[in-house]
Amino acid sequence: MTESPQGQAPSGAAADVPVAFQDPSYLAAVVDLLGAIAYGEMSAFERLAEDAKMSPTLADKAELARMASTEFGHFEGLRQRLADLGADPFEAMAPFEKPFDAFHARTAPxxxxxxxxxxxxxxxxxxxxxxxxxxxxxxxxxxLIIESLADAGQSQFVVDRVRGAIEDDHRVGGRLALWGRRLMGEALSQAQRVAAERDALSALLSGGVDRPGMDLAAIGRLFTRLTENHSARMEKLGLAA
Amino acid sequence: MTESPQGQAPSGAAADVPVAFQDPSYLAAVVDLLGAIAYGEMSAFERLAEDAKMSPTLADKAELARMASTEFGHFEGLRQRLADLGADPFEAMAPFEKPFDAFHARTAPxxxxxxxxxxxxxxxxxxxxxxxxxxxxxxxxxxLIIESLADAGQSQFVVDRVRGAIEDDHRVGGRLALWGRRLMGEALSQAQRVAAERDALSALLSGGVDRPGMDLAAIGRLFTRLTENHSARMEKLGLAA
Structure with a gap:
């Protein structure tokens, strides 16, 4: 009488899967989104490992390697969730290879x-x-998504190193400020490409019959928030946004 | 009466530090050894991340990225131990950059x-x-060392992939067998270089006044064991040693 059906304990993140995912378009959108984040984490791992080569010291290299490993840890969680949802994690990631790789190719430090x-x-x-x-x-x-975003690259270490370099040579600040603007531009242009190509994902943002979404004004406010946060981060690094 | 001196709890790995490390030459040797292993883990991280780029599929890439992250996790433990022993972890690692980098440069897959x-x-x-x-x-x-060696690269995944490739094309087996022999040769030659240059480390192997060590015959037997284990690994991969 007290046993759960099939012995499943209805606890933790998996508990709400059956209810929320009855809508197949919702499931498709979430698989798309998790695939995008998972590919993003994996390519962040790759890029950080690559950038670590340029480290001036072994200690600096170890900091970048730690960030890379953190990103990979996030990837593992996302992959598991995709599998739990019945999706092939690598199929879910595949549509995002091109835009992420293009972003990284255009912004190779x-x-x-x-x-x-x-x-x-x-x-x-x-x-x-x-x-x-x-x-x-x-x-x-x-x-799961909030967990996966746990600040792999947001370390005080980065702030200290960038601010220190600007103190040593103020011209560095001008160059890095331009670089930050370019990163933002490339990221937005790839995000737009994804939104245009992935119907399920953009449907998620704009809502459905019985699901709230964002109208154009709300999407405008979203971009304002993104831009403001970007400026705040640049300021924290000592850079003009 | 029941308090430990300075409130230190004599439990866990740190408990034996004060006793065993009273001999400064022993401390120097252990710092050297941990520095070597730590640098080895860090360069394994780098190499696996680099080699991951050649992966035929995203799933394969994820496997290599996992190995890389595992190596980095080991590195973190070794770094902590070096700091606990009062050593600068990166100074301890520095003497091993050259031999490890030379090994990797000569054995770029x-x-x-x-x-x-x-x-x-x-x-x-x-x-x-x-x-x-x-x-x-x-x-x-x-x-700590045994923990750090927990089979990051010894996965069944590698065995399956290599055996599968040989099944598809038996010529692959001949090429990879040669490759395995070359790896062994380069590793031994770099190990010899380290032994010649790092007095504290080789003193550890040959023993001290009140510490047992290996005579030449014992070192010979050590190399025999290493070679036998290497052959067993090659065989597991389906390769002639």
Whole structure:
């Protein structure tokens, strides 16, 4: 009498899966979103590992390697969730290879400091964006996404190193400020491309028959928030946005 | 009356530090050894992240990224231990940059399969070697080293992928067998270089006034064991040693 059916304990993130995912278009959108974040984490791992090569010291290299490993840890959680939802994690990630790879190809840092700024600004922007979308999701998916965004690139280490470099040579600040603006531009242009190509994902933002969504004005406000947060991050690094 | 002096709890790995490390030459040797392993883990992280780029599929890439992250996790433990011993972890690692980097430069895999074999064979060989040395150490250091060697590259995944490739094209087996022999040769030659340059480390192997060590015959037997284990690993991969 007290046993759960099939012995499943209805606790934790998996509990709400059956209810929220009865709508197949919702399921498709979440799989798309998790696929995008998962590919983003994996490519962040790759890029941080690559950028670590430019580290001036072994200690600096270890900091970047730690960020890379953190991103990979997030990836593992997302992959598991995709599998739990009955999706092939790598199929879910595949549509996002091109836009993420294009972003990284267009924003390959030319030195260690550009790599740090990219980690900080890019990670922060992605986190903001996904957090906004997560607000429209079931609790289990939302919690997983919030966890996956746990500030891999937002370390005080980056702030200290970038500010220190600007103190040593103020021209560095001008160059990195331009770099930050370019990162933001490239990120928005790839995000637009994704939104245009992935119907399920953009449907999630604009809502459905019985699901609230964002109208054009709300999407405008979203972009304002993203831009404001980006400026705040640049300021924290000592850079003009 | 029941309080420990300075409130230190004599439990866990740190408990034996004060006793075993009263001999400064022992401390120097352990710092050297942990520095070598730590640098090895960090460079394994870098190499696996680099080799991951050659992965034929996203799923394969994720497997290599997981190995890389595992190596980095080991590195973190070793760094902490070095700091606990009062050493600067990065200074301790510095003498090993050259030999490890030289090993990796001479054994850059030309494709994904060579990368897999290198991860498997190289990781296994390093683990064997450090495990042999660990037998001469205090329990705390020994346990940490054994933990750090927890089979990052020894996965069934590697065995399956290499065996599968040989089944598809038997010529692959001949090429990879040669590759495995080359890896072993380069590893031994770099290990010899380290032994020649690092007095404290080689003193650890040969023993001290009140510490048992290995005579030449014992070192010969050590190399026989390393070679036998290498052959066993090659065989597991379906390769002639």
């Amino acid at each position: 030319s030195d260690w400091l550009e790599g740090l700024v990219k980690a900080y600004v890019g990670d922060g922007l992605a986190a903001d964006f996904y957090r906004e979308i997560a607000a429209f999701l079931d609790a289990g998916t939302r919690d | 030309s494709d994904w399969l060579e990368g897999l074999v290198k991860a498997y064979v190289g990781d296994g060989l390093a683990a064997d070697f450090y495990r042999e040395i660990a037998a001469f150490l205090d329990a705390g250091t020994r346990d």
